Amino acid sequence: MRHDHIISAKQLSRADIEAVLDRAAEAAADPEAFADRHENALLGLCFFEPSTRTKMSFTAAAKRLGGDVVDMGPVGSSSVKKGESLADTVRVVEGYADALVLRHPSEGSAQMASEFVDVPLINAGDGAGQHPTQTLLDLYTIRESAGFDDLTIGIMGDLKYGRTVHSLAHALTNFDADQHFVSPESLKLPRSVRYDLHEEGASIREHTELDPVLSELDVLYVTRIQAERFPDESEYRAIAGEYQIDTETLEAARDDLTVMHPLPRVDEIAHEIDDTDYAHYFQQAHNGVPVRMALLDLVLGGDR
Amino acid sequence: MSDRELRVSKIRDGTVIDHITAGQALNVLAILGIDADSGDAVSVGMRVPSDRLGSKDIVKVEGRELSQDEVDVLSLIAPAATINIVQEFDVVKKHRVERPEEVVGVLSCPNRHCITTEDEPVESRFDVLDDGIRCTYCDTIVRDAIAEQIDVA
Numbered sequence: 454m455r456h457d458h459i460i461s462a463k464q465l466s467r468a469d470i471e472a473v474l475d476r477a478a479e480a481a482a483d484p485e486a487f488a489d490r491h492e493n494a495l496l497g498l499c500f501f502e503p504s505t506r507t508k509m510s511f512t513a514a515a516k517r518l519g520g521d522v523v524d525m526g527p528v529g530s531s532s533v534k535k536g537e538s539l540a541d542t543v544r545v546v547e548g549y550a551d552a553l554v555l556r557h558p559s560e561g562s563a564q565m566a567s568e569f570v571d572v573p574l575i576n577a578g579d580g581a582g583q584h585p586t587q588t589l590l591d592l593y594t595i596r597e598s599a600g601f602d603d604l605t606i607g608i609m610g611d612l613k614y615g616r617t618v619h620s621l622a623h624a625l626t627n628f629d630a631d632q633h634f635v636s637p638e639s640l641k642l643p644r645s646v647r648y649d650l651h652e653e654g655a656s657i658r659e660h661t662e663l664d665p666v667l668s669e670l671d672v673l674y675v676t677r678i679q680a681e682r683f684p685d686e687s688e689y690r691a692i693a694g695e696y697q698i699d700t701e702t703l704e705a706a707r708d709d710l711t712v713m714h715p716l717p718r719v720d721e722i723a724h725e726i727d728d729t730d731y732a733h734y735f736q737q738a739h740n741g742v743p744v745r746m747a748l749l750d751l752v753l754g755g756d757r
Numbered sequence: 758m759s760d761r762e763l764r765v766s767k768i769r770d771g772t773v774i775d776h777i778t779a780g781q782a783l784n785v786l787a788i789l790g791i792d793a794d795s796g797d798a799v800s801v802g803m804r805v806p807s808d809r810l811g812s813k814d815i816v817k818v819e820g821r822e823l824s825q826d827e828v829d830v831l832s833l834i835a836p837a838a839t840i841n842i843v844q845e846f847d848v849v850k851k852h853r854v855e856r857p858e859e860v861v862g863v864l865s866c867p868n869r870h871c872i873t874t875e876d877e878p879v880e881s882r883f884d885v886l887d888d889g890i891r892c893t894y895c896d897t898i899v900r901d902a903i904a905e906q907i908d909v910a
């Protein structure tokens with residue numbers, strides 16, 4: 454892979470994706486072999502909104518490569534002066550680290566920040582925009598459990614604001630995948646994502662109910678519908694309930710259905726599913742570490 | 758008054774922007790940064806009969822040529838526009854606008870969560886699509902009302 458910065462799933466070709474996933478599989482199979490790959494490497498963590506898991510996952514990945522992290526700390530603390538521009542912050546932190554990880558509430562922030570730095574910058578989520586490292590670990594999980602050939606995937610929940618959905622849908626256009634999008638009318642895919650999928654000639658269909666497509670699916674990717682997207686609580690409850698799954702919902706599903714979720718969940722997947730063979734979401738979360746190890750290895754110059 | 762007379766009359770040196778989509782003349786002025794205080798001598802014709810367009814707007818600006826950035830944005834709201842450079846009452850150069858591949862500055866992104874709308878040292882940047890424009894940073898697509906995004910400084 455020759456990308457200095459990892460900004461958007463759109464920039465990833467099938468070959469790029471497979472290179473990362475292959476290396477992630479090596480890291481997962483033999484972590485010892487990676488343990489001193491990047492001794493002394495420092496990863497700069499710039500998290501402008503809280504995301505404990507993503508941050509921990511990057512920290513674990515850096516440490517498992519023999520490196521370490523420098524963390525600017527929570528926004529509003531003394532280390533990041535309020536009012537300083539993002540462009541200035543990343544230019545300062547660039548001086549401390551060999552690569553940067555950015556999480557920021559504004560869309561396009563990673564793209565902009567990458568224009569100000571020479572070290573590789575990895576987008577760990579920019580507003581409702583993109584979250585490419587989540588997509589890579591999602592793809593890793595899909596490859597492990599269902600494969601990429603002749604894949605039928607259902608993506609359900611908040612498709613409008615869910616950046617993990619947008620990134621994943623883009624990335625899947627590289628593969629032979631039929632994508633079914635299931636959401637309430639008010640949370641359908643945004644126009645820009647539909648535009649890209651159309652441009653790529655992707656096979657997509659949109660639905661408001663899961664039932665008609667459930668039995669065809671190899672993978673069901675569930676996302677959370679957030680209460681704050683709705684003007685009042687009762688409207689939220691009425692809609693969210695339609696997009697929750699339990700073992701009864703899945704009676705019509707194939708036995709080898711893979712259920713995924715970017716976590717954290719609230720109640721969109723009933724806990725009774727956790728102990729079934731459908732549940733892959735915890736494994737999916739664990740896959741974040743080898744996938745991020747692979748990515749860091751590649752951007753830090755791990756070509757052997 | 759014939760179309761020809763209207764197009765070339767009165768202006769000595771400057772630019773005549775003709776065949777503007779009817780109703781867009783004021784947006785053209787906004788793109789050019791022309792308002793009541795700007796001091797340019799300007800004449801505007803709105804909903805003038807046109808053989809080619811049925812009805813069109815026309816803007817004449819004395820003593821002024823347009824920058825490429827201005828022409829680029831103009832092309833988005835008035836794709837049929839022609840630009841006539843006038844010297845000593847004669848049209849010395851005439852060309853149609855062309856849609857650019859991208860537009861930098863001039864327009865602002867309508868997505869209020871877009872990084873380009875914050876206080877960062879970055880200019881707005883849009884890719885030009887067949888039927889609209891798209892923010893290079895946040896991917897937001899604008900199809901209608903592009904003129905509303907004109908960033909009048």
Ligand SMILES: [Zn+2]
Binds near residue numbers: 872892894895
């Ligand atoms: Zn934008």
